[in-house]
Structure formats: structure tokens, C-alpha cells
Amino acid sequence: MSAEKTIPATLIPGDGIGPEITESVTEILAAVGAPFDWDNQLAGMAAVDATGNPLPPQTIASIHRTGLALKGPLTTPVGGGFKSINVTLRQEFGLFANLRPTHTIVPGGRFDKIDLVLVRENLEGYYAAMESYIPVGDDPHGIATGAGYNSRAECNRIVRFAFEYAVKNNRKKVTLVHKANILKLLTGLFLEEGRKVAKEYEGRVECNERIVDACAMQLVIDPWQFDVIVTTNLFGDILSDLTAGLVGGLGLAPGANIGEKAAVFEAVHGSAPDIAGKNVANPLALLMAANMMLKHVGRADLATRIESAIQSVITEGTVRTRDLGGTAGTRELTAALKQKL
Ligand code: NAD
Structure with missing residues (x-):
């Protein structure tokens, strides 16, 4: 032994x-x-x-x-x-x-030679699950509400993690995925911190941005354009099942x-x-x-x-x-x- x-x-x-x-x-x-x-x-x-x-x-x-x-x-x-x-x-x-x-191991599928990494924020966003009901008439569950939150500190930490991962694993590009056009504060803060962190890595790791719905389409049309994706909790949950689907489920x-x-x-x-x-x-x-x-x-x-x-x-x-x-x-x-x- x-x-x-x-x-x-x-x-x-x-x-x-x-x-x-x-x-x-x-x-x-x-x-x-x-x-x-x-x-x-x-x-x-x-x-x-x-x-x-x-x-x-x-x-x-x-x-x-x-x-x-x-x-x-x-x-x-x-x-x-x-x-x-x-x-x-x-x-x-x-x-x-x-x-x-996500990388292709089953050869000859619809999506060959895929090699990308998704980094998902794991603690905040809508997973904070602050949910409640508001009664409407005699229905106590007439309206369901849910609130999420993102902190500046956590947004910074997760994007930094993605860039550090890129540096250590010889990856060239990080894509910030958000919905700051609609959830202007909740995911706008993520984008704001993301851009700040990206500046620190300029010249070493490329950075671009995608709105989550467009990102979903791009992942199906041309997944090879992606290298490292970093995003907030719920978007990461959904997109990572999509990327799993690209390479065999x-x-x-x-x-x-x-x-x-x-x-x-x-x-x-x-x-x-x-x-x-x-x-x-x-x-x-x-x-x-x-x-x-x-x-x-x-x-x-x-x-x-x-x-x-x-x-x-x-x-x-x-x-x-x-x-x-x-x-x-x-x-x-x-x-x-x-x-x-
Ligand atoms: P699931 O991932 O368990 O199953 C979805 C489909 O994929 C099913 O048809 C299943 O047979 C198939 N599948 C999943 N893993 C497979 C494998 N290793 N080999 C072959 N086929 C596989 O999702 P679900 O049915 O939505 O969830 C079932 C339970 O798992 C729920 O209670 C859910 O909350 C829980 N869940 C747990 C985790 C986790 O522990 N990390 C993640 C997702 C869902």
C-alpha cells in the first residue's frame, strides 16, 4: 500500500x-x-x-x-x-x-467540439425566495409575489471568480449575461460591477455582454462563440441546462x-x-x-x-x-x- x-x-x-x-x-x-x-x-x-x-x-x-x-x-x-x-x-x-x-464527449452530434464554462452566482438573485401571497377577494392566494436581490459585493466576487478562472485555465473571453434592459436595478448592478472587474483584466481576458434571452438563442445558433459565461443565479440555472442539452443532456x-x-x-x-x-x-x-x-x-x-x-x-x-x-x-x-x- x-x-x-x-x-x-x-x-x-x-x-x-x-x-x-x-x-x-x-x-x-x-x-x-x-x-x-x-x-x-x-x-x-x-x-x-x-x-x-x-x-x-x-x-x-x-x-x-x-x-x-x-x-x-x-x-x-x-x-x-x-x-x-x-x-x-x-x-x-x-x-x-x-x-x-460543458464539452462535447459524444462525437458526431449536432453540436460538435463545444467547450465552454458557465459560472453562475449561487447565493442571491431570485433564489433568495422571498415569496408571499396577497389575497384577492376570497382567494387567499390571489396574487403570488417573489422578490430577489443582488449585492454589489457578491456581483463583484462572482465576476472576479469567472475572470480568475479564465486566467488560470487559459480561457480567452468572459461573457457577462444579464437582463439590465428590464431588471434595470437587480441585474443592472451585476452588469455595472461586471464591467468594472472586466477593466482590471483588459489585455489579458476579453469581455463582452449578452442579454439573457439573446444569449439563449446564440447558444443554440452558434455556441462556439462562447468561452466563459458569467451570470446571476436564475439565468445561470436555466442556461446551464441549455448548455447541457447541447452536448447530450x-x-x-x-x-x-x-x-x-x-x-x-x-x-x-x-x-x-x-x-x-x-x-x-x-x-x-x-x-x-x-x-x-x-x-x-x-x-x-x-x-x-x-x-x-x-x-x-x-x-x-x-x-x-x-x-x-x-x-x-x-x-x-x-x-x-x-x-x-
Ligand atoms: P431530473 O434531472 O431528475 O430528471 C429529468 C429527466 O432526465 C428525467 O427523465 C430523468 O430520467 C433524466 N435523467 C436525469 N439524470 C439522468 C441520468 N443520470 N441518467 C439518465 N437519465 C437521467 O429532473 P426532475 O425530474 O425535474 O427532478 C427530480 C427531482 O430532483 C426533483 O425533486 C428535483 O427537485 C430534484 N433535483 C435535484 C437536483 C440536485 O440535487 N442538484 C437538481 C435538479 C433537480
């Missing part, structure tokens, strides 16, 4: 397809010799069933201790019920930046939530209750999130080995999950990936 130092990390299998894709990913990480020493914890419906609490204090304490987590998707009740645990985690650990890279979209003291890595997709427990879920999005985690802890060497295995299995094309047009199960794909490491 090597004397290599282990890195404590929290593992949250999550709900729905979470446990099966987490099992696949930890198996592959073990096979490649990843240094993570997992602390298994519960969150979401799995935690409600076991403890009555969707985010038990032990889970929070574990992430405070490790500062690092790999998280399967969590089911959030729609309408009523408890607040999204994902949102709570972001707030608890100040995970201000959501990083969502949610089964291939990883994400990282990054703060000053902790980072949580996850797939962009949800718990997919429709296919849970059927051995058909695609584990690649969570595996790519684990790759981001390896890079985060300075083990890009291992991430590269896993990336090559993914690329070669997908390119050969015989072992693909159903969402990518194949017939392979989660376990079959896991075995094929391990063979390529």
Missing part, C-alpha cells in the same frame, strides 16, 4: 438514482487510486426517512470538517414541503460560485459549488425518480463532477486518466447508457470504464 496521504471528504449518496450512480463513481475513483477518505452522510429524502430531518446536523458537521463533498442528487418537494437542501447547503457553506463546464453535465472554505461537487441533474433503481442511470455526470473534485485537490493526473477512459468508452460507442442511445446499464458502463483506466 502506498504511503500517500488521504483526503477526508464527505459522501452524500442522495435520493432516487443517487445511490446507484454514487456507487459507480466511488468504485471508479477507488480503481484509479483517488486519495479520498469518505465520510458517508445523509441528506434529502433519504435523511428524512432515517432521521426525520432533510439535512441532519451530522451532515453539516462533516462538511465543515472536510470542506469537501461529493453529493448525489436530492429530491425537493415541489410547492410545499422543506426548502431545497441544495440551496440550504450553498447558503450554509457560502458556496458562492457554481461552475458548470443532463447525463453528461457536472457542476461544482465553490466557496472560500468548502466545495461541493455534484451532477447538474436531479434524482430522476422515473428511472431510479433500474440500473439505467448514466453515472457520467457525477463522475465528471468527481473529476472536478480531483482537480480541485490537485490530482489533475487522476482526473485525466478518468477523462480518457470516458472518452474512449463513449467514442467506441458499444457501451452507452439509454440516455445516450445505447442499451448498457449503469453497472455495465462502470465495468467498461474501469477496464480503460
